[in-house]
Amino acid sequence: MTADSPHAVARLRAARLARSAKPFLARGGPKGERCAGCRLVPTHCLCALRPVxxxxxxxxxxxxxxxxxxxxxxxxxxxxxxxxxxxxxxxxTEVAPALLALLRDPQWQPYVVFPREFADAARVVHEVTQPSTKRPLFILLDGTWDEARKMFRKSPYLQNFPVLSLHPEQRSRYTLRRAQSAAHFCTAEVGAMCLALAQDNPAADALNAYLDVYTEHYLKAKQQRPVDLADEVHLRLQAATHSA
Known part of the structure; x- marks a missing residue:
């Protein structure tokens, strides 16, 4: 992936839109316009701040x-x-052949990221093995809590992989959706925790800072207020990116 090419989620979004029977209309913004690169309204575009x-x-x-x-x-x-x-x-009822190929790829050690109480104890781990000849591949079940539990239970191709159970001390900072529990974290927060466990600390810091900047842009767009590119969250993202 390059900075100018669509990443995996953008490609999945395009494929999902292509097979929709009716257009998906996201709320917000004049006439619903949103930047194709960051999904925010153009006045609050985040693309120039994307960390590398x-x-x-x-x-x-x-x-x-x-x-x-x-x-x-x-x-x-x-x-x-x-x-x-x-x-x-x-x-x-179906699984993408590319997903199965990815899970079989010998360069990766997959971990299914999910709470331990839903898995057999023998599968549960709390750390990422270091060092390893394989790179960690964190499998994140991205949906509502009910959807994630269904994915965990009804995906037989995931059943032979270790289940990584996280135990964060902090509460979720994500405010754009209402969680069913204060213990539930958004997907980006979980991803940052996984990166930290894998000792990818610069990426973990950048993702956490990027989430905060994205949240700031999203909320300011809803409020029709400008963002301050010199505020604390933007400076923290800048520092995280430059220290990587």
């Missing part, structure tokens, strides 16, 4: 049906930051 940082880990997003279409989806931010991000739509 290295990461050894990869991300595999299994996305519920309309998740790629939502402007508030944060899996898109992971694909912006992590070069090796793969995205697939999830369906109970």
């Amino acid at each position: 940082v290295p990461a050894r880990a990869g991300m595999c997003l299994l996305m519920a049906d309309i998740e790629p279409l939502k402007p508030s989806n944060t899996g898109w931010l992971i694909a912006d930051v992590v070069g090796d991000t793969f995205a697939f739509g999830w369906a109970r």
Whole structure:
């Protein structure tokens, strides 16, 4: 992926739109216009602020049906930051051959990221093995909590991989959707935690900062207020990008 080419989530979104029987209309913005690169209204475009940082880990997003279409989806931010991000739509009755090929690729060690209470104890791990000849591939189930649980239960091709259970001490900072529990985190927050466990700390810091800037732009656009490119969240993103 290059800075000018669409990443995996953007391609999945385009494919999902192409097979829609009616147009998907996201709320906000004059006549609904949104930037194709960041999904925000053009006055609050984020594309120029996209961080470029290295990461050894990869991300595999299994996305519920309309998740790629939502402007508030944060899996898109992971694909912006992590070069090796793969995205697939999830369906109970079929699986993309490219996903199965990815999971068999010997360069990757897949981890299914999910709470331990839903998995057999023998599968649960809390750390990413270091060092390893394989690169970690974090499988994130991207959807509502109910959708994610269904994906976890009804995806037999994931059943032989370790389940990475996270135990964050902080609460979620994500405010663009209402979570069912204070313990639930948005997809980008989970991705940043995984990157930190994989010792991809510059990428983890950049993704966290990028999420905060994205949230700021999104909310300011809803309020029809300008963003301050010199405020704390923008400066933190700038520092994270330059330190990578």
